[in-house]
Amino acid sequence: MNHRTTTDRKVVKPTPAELMEDTGTGLDYGTRPDRMVGDLTATDRFYLRSHAPTPEVDAATWTLRVEGKGVRESISYTYDDLWQRYPLVSLVRTIECAGNRRVLFGAEVGRTFAGTQWGRGAIGTAEWTGVRLRDLLEPAGIAPGACEVMAEGLDEIRARRPxxxxxxxxxxxxxxxxMNGEVLPADHGFPARLVVSGWLGAASIKWLGRIEVAEDPIHVPWNTEDYVLIGPDFPADAPARGPAITTLPVASLVELPWPALLRPAPQIVRGRAFAGENRIAAVQYRIDDDPWQDALITSPVTPGVWVRWQFRWHPEPGEHTIRVRATDDQGNTQPDSTPWNELGYLHQSVLAHPVCVEPPAATARSEANV
Known part of the structure; x- marks a missing residue:
């Protein structure tokens, strides 16, 4: 055994309320959208999603084993092997939990879904540095009949996803x-984690310990009971209760609190849009019942990475609603509603973001009291 679990807290890094949103599980913390700054999400506020407490792993004794009927021979790698024997690459990629916005999905359909009660913050983008998975599979000799690869973590429940x-x-x-130019923090998968571009976060297994290559489809709870779409629009395919979630749909968020309080002065409203494996092609916004207008995309457009967008607004005092919709390069546009599914996954509806703009007198009084 080369790991043990911490006992004081379920996670290691601080999760202050000024940066993170507590979902109540002790394991899962979203990033406050109004604390997202720059193209990358700072590590201190990158969202946390775990199925069990963060394990403490000793890199000196840790190994990553590649095995299964889909390889000609099993092979093990040490931590030093990964750093020293293989080319290192750096990629900027976005990771999003399939249950992001579950609370808002529940509000849309008038019910509370089971599972982590995410707001809008179960998404983040980082620069990830490591070794391509294929460079670790090929020395084991991939068999002609190999069809699936499953990563397994070292957490208490051995999270795994083929x-x-x-x-x-x-x-x-x-x-x-x-991650972001520093050795992986414990909560984000030290000593090694998978990053599966454009797919749901559950595929990017943390605390890697084993990789299985199989000649037949692999069925585990994470692709038969959980992280699947269950509902009338999603036929079951035994043993799975519904189609397994892979890539993520197009969606967007506004970098304002919910609800937001603004001054009656010129504003730049900013946000993010993400389309899984696809590219964002356009972002539009609408204030109240005004026509849709184009927002300005201000960051590079890359598959597997969110874009940043913004628009200028001089709001009048009173109650307002901001709506934003993104479109990807395959022509998929955010809908007004999301197909119902039992576990509340893949919410992508256009959100009616509530905004209160203070009257000028209130703004003046507030500034006078500073």
């Missing part, structure tokens, strides 16, 4: 060793 061989061999599927 993917097709082609996705495992993709240029941007990475065994990450560093």
């Amino acid at each position: 993917m097709p061989l082609a996705k495992a061999l993709a240029d941007d599927t990475l065994v990450a060793l560093a």
Whole structure:
């Protein structure tokens, strides 16, 4: 055994309310949208999603084992092997939980979904540095009949999620060793984690310990009971209760508190949009019942990475609603409603973001009291 679990807290890093939103599980913390700054999410506020407490792993004794019927021989790697024997690559990629916005999905359909009660903050973007997964699979000798690859973590419940061989061999599927230029923090997967571009966060397994290559489809709770779409629009495919979630749909967020309080003065409203494996092609906004207008995209447009957008607004005092909709390069536009599913996944509806603009007198009184 090369790890133990911390006992004082379920996670290691601080999760202050001024940066993070507490979902109440002790494990899961979202990033406050009004604390997102720059193209990358700072590590101190990158959202946390775990199925069990953060394990404490000793890199000196840690190994990553590649095995299964889909390889000719099993092979193990040490931490030093990954740093020293293989080319390191750095990729900027966004990771989002499939349950992001579950609370808002519940408000839309008038019910409370089970699962982590996410607001809008279960999404983040980092620069990940590590070794391409294919560089670690190929020395084991991939068998002609190999079809799936499953990563397994060292947390208490051994979180695991299979993917097709082609996705495992993709240029941007990475065994990450560093995040935003520093060694992976414990909560984010030290000593090594997977980064599966454009897919749900559950595929980017943390605290890697084992990788299985299989010649037959692999069925585990994370692709049969959980992280699947269950509902009348999603037929079951035994043993799975519904289609397994892979890539993520197009969605957007406004970098304001919910609800927001603004002054009656010129504003720049900013936000993010993400389209999973696709590129964002356009972002539009609408104030109250005004026509839709184009927002300005202010960051590079890349598959697997969110974009930043903004627009200028001089609001009048009173209650307002901001709506934003993004469109990807395949022509998919955010809908007004999301297909119902039992676990409240993949919410992508256009959100009616409430904004209160103070009257000028209130603004003057507030400034006088500073």
